[in-house]
Amino acid sequence: MKFQKILSLGVLGAAMIAGSANAEVRDIRIGVDVPYEPMEYRTPEGELTGFDIELGNALCAEIGIQCEWVVQGWDGIIPGLQARKYDAIMSSMTINEQRREQVLFSDPYITPPSAWFAPKDVEIGTPSDETLEGMTIGVQRGTLQDNYVTDMYGDVADVNRYATADDMVLDMDSGRLDAVFLDFPIGKSTLLDSEAGNYKVVGEKITEPKEYFGEGFGIAFRQRDEELAQAFNEALATLKENGTYEEIYAEYFGE
Amino acid sequence: MEALMNWLETQLADNSIFTLQTLSYYGDGLVTTVQLVALSLIIGLVMAIPLAIGRGSKRAWIRLPIFFYCYVFRGTPLLVQLYLIYYGVVFVEGIQETWLWVILEKPFVPALIAFTLNTGAYTTEIFRGAIKATPRGEIEAARAYGMSRGLMLRRIVLPSAFRRALPAYGNEVIFMLHASAIASVVTIMDLTGAARFVYARFYAPFDAFLFVAAIYLCLTFSIIYFFRHLEKRLLAHLKPASG
Numbered sequence: 488m489k490f491q492k493i494l495s496l497g498v499l500g501a502a503m504i505a506g507s508a509n510a511e512v513r514d515i516r517i518g519v520d521v522p523y524e525p526m527e528y529r530t531p532e533g534e535l536t537g538f539d540i541e542l543g544n545a546l547c548a549e550i551g552i553q554c555e556w557v558v559q560g561w562d563g564i565i566p567g568l569q570a571r572k573y574d575a576i577m578s579s580m581t582i583n584e585q586r587r588e589q590v591l592f593s594d595p596y597i598t599p600p601s602a603w604f605a606p607k608d609v610e611i612g613t614p615s616d617e618t619l620e621g622m623t624i625g626v627q628r629g630t631l632q633d634n635y636v637t638d639m640y641g642d643v644a645d646v647n648r649y650a651t652a653d654d655m656v657l658d659m660d661s662g663r664l665d666a667v668f669l670d671f672p673i674g675k676s677t678l679l680d681s682e683a684g685n686y687k688v689v690g691e692k693i694t695e696p697k698e699y700f701g702e703g704f705g706i707a708f709r710q711r712d713e714e715l716a717q718a719f720n721e722a723l724a725t726l727k728e729n730g731t732y733e734e735i736y737a738e739y740f741g742e
Numbered sequence: 743m744e745a746l747m748n749w750l751e752t753q754l755a756d757n758s759i760f761t762l763q764t765l766s767y768y769g770d771g772l773v774t775t776v777q778l779v780a781l782s783l784i785i786g787l788v789m790a791i792p793l794a795i796g797r798g799s800k801r802a803w804i805r806l807p808i809f810f811y812c813y814v815f816r817g818t819p820l821l822v823q824l825y826l827i828y829y830g831v832v833f834v835e836g837i838q839e840t841w842l843w844v845i846l847e848k849p850f851v852p853a854l855i856a857f858t859l860n861t862g863a864y865t866t867e868i869f870r871g872a873i874k875a876t877p878r879g880e881i882e883a884a885r886a887y888g889m890s891r892g893l894m895l896r897r898i899v900l901p902s903a904f905r906r907a908l909p910a911y912g913n914e915v916i917f918m919l920h921a922s923a924i925a926s927v928v929t930i931m932d933l934t935g936a937a938r939f940v941y942a943r944f945y946a947p948f949d950a951f952l953f954v955a956a957i958y959l960c961l962t963f964s965i966i967y968f969f970r971h972l973e974k975r976l977l978a979h980l981k982p983a984s985g
Contacts, residue, residue, distance in 0.1 A: 629942025647849075647929040648939065654829075658929075661832030663847055 512718045514553040516573035517543055517706075520561040525672050525739045526579040526704075538739040542596060543577045543706075545731055549722040565589050568709060575715070576707040583702070591710045593719045595703030600692035600740060601632050604674045605666040606659065606685055613690040614666075619644045625655040625667040632668045635699040652677060659686075671740060692740070759944045760953070764936075771936035772957060778850070778932065779922050782857035783915060789862040794869030795895065808866065815863035821924050823860060828852040828928040849928040861918050868914060872907035873899060905976050912969035916962055933957055 519539060522528035527537035535556055547554035557573045568576055568590060579599075582592045605611050612618040620643045626633040628648040636646055647664065649655040656677050658664050667674070671692055678686040694700050708716045726732040747762075754760055796804045797812070815823065831837060831846050845851045876899050884894040926935030937954035941947050 628938060634943065648931075648935075649929060650927065657829055657832070661829075662838050662843075663832075 516555045516557050518557050518559045518564055518567055518573040518576045519578045523579055539577045541735050546722045550718050579704050581701050582705040590707040591716050592705035593716050595705050598694040598703035600671040600694050602671045602692045603666055603668055603689040604678045604686050605689050607687050609665050611689050616643050622665040625664040631699050636668050759946055759949050764940050767936040771933040775932040779919050785858045786861035786865055790865035793866040797870045812863045812866050815860050820860050820921050824856040827856045849930045853925050864914050868907050868910045872903035908973055915965050
């Protein structure tokens with residue numbers, strides 16, 4: 488009995504010392520909704536992985552804390568944070584005003600890129616009013632890519648709008664489309680990694696202007712956990728500087 | 743024109759959905775829909791007359807292929823026919839190198855082909871029924887006058903068959919207008935395509951679709967009015983003598 492008491496006191500003391508060394512930040516749990524490839528999903532062995540998971544683990548390592556991932560369905564993910572089932576959400580959550588009323592966001596850690604894809608044999612320069620003139624461009628109806636292309640190039644190019652990405656790929660295979668503008672990960676999996684491999688990326692990946700592509704994804708915390716958010720922001724800045732961020736990004740969004 | 747545009751702009755200033763830009767989408771959509779429906783109906787009608795005559799032929803090699811064509815196109819959904827013609831043709835080996843691809847590349851012609859073949863099949867059946875219903879007495883009278891088959895067809899059978907087919911054909915025209923709403927699945931920006939675009943852009947289903955429904959209503963009303971006028975003229979002899 489006595490021994491146990493001493494032990495527990497010792498553990499408590501050690502925890503307090505560790506805690507004081509790191510100000511407010513302690514080990515945390517992070518809520519995530521899977522699957523949402525390539526941001527968060529499970530490997531065939533059942534392990535969590537994805538861009539969010541790897542970046543999240545790297546951030547925790549940088550801060551020097553242990554992070555545990557808690558899987559939570561999307562519709563209950565903010566209430567779960569408020570109810571202290573976990574202390575942060577890192578699950579491809581787009582930063583917006585409605586959510587800002589509920590949670591505290593970190594700096595955006597990624598804006599999911601969109602990109603132009605074209606058949607290898609189509610000669611097409613960096614997309615602009617001149618290079619896209621008279622081209623037929625495919626987009627998925629009602630997506631942010633649709634809005635962007637319609638406003639930027641709707642006057643010079645034909646915009647074909649499809650209900651699904653599959654229809655669009657079929658029409659590009661058949662030669663009806665000169666280029667498509669897609670979410671980069673979707674384009675990568677359906678076009679670049681397709682068996683025939685007849686496609687290429689044209690120009691840079693596009694994440695600007697914010698008006699179309701949004702502010703990006705942020706990590707959400709409870710409003711009062713300002714120190715925690717601060718620690719993550721600093722760690723994110725460090726990872727971006729030392730190249731770790733670039734490495735993880737290339738792993739999931741590289742060509 | 744300038745003044746009209748300015749007036750329109752001030753009228754539209756209060757809302758964010760129906761801007762000059764979206765209205766121009768609806769305008770272009772209206773033109774596309776009317777073109778698509780009118781062309782397919784005209785070609786379908788021209789096709790249907792000889793087919794309807796052939797459908798009643800005594801020779802099996804004329805009658806059976808026409809029966810088969812009508813059976814297939816009336817027996818499958820128009821949407822499926824449209825998919826087959828638009829997406830199906832690309833699986834024909836090497837079609838991209840032939841002259842056919844020039845017209846099949848854009849979605850308009852494949853949709854026109856699907857709509858024409860579909861309305862052609864229905865119209866054939868409508869006319870066949872009308873021709874079959876020609877009163878025996880009229881044909882006997884024509885024969886008694888010593889008319890040849892061709893002359894009898896031209897002067898007696900077809901004119902009276904057209905009159906009998908008119909109400910049913912008016913229906914077919916309206917159905918075709920409404921069926922054309924599926925053109926937007928193959929990326930044609932027809933009226934429905936414009937509405938779907940506005941809906942997806944502004945997340946405003948009621949505004950986008952009620953507006954387009956009103957346009958369809960106006961079109962349908964014009965068609966009904968046109969056919970009523972035709973019926974009044976062409977079917978005048980069937981009205982009660984006094985009144």
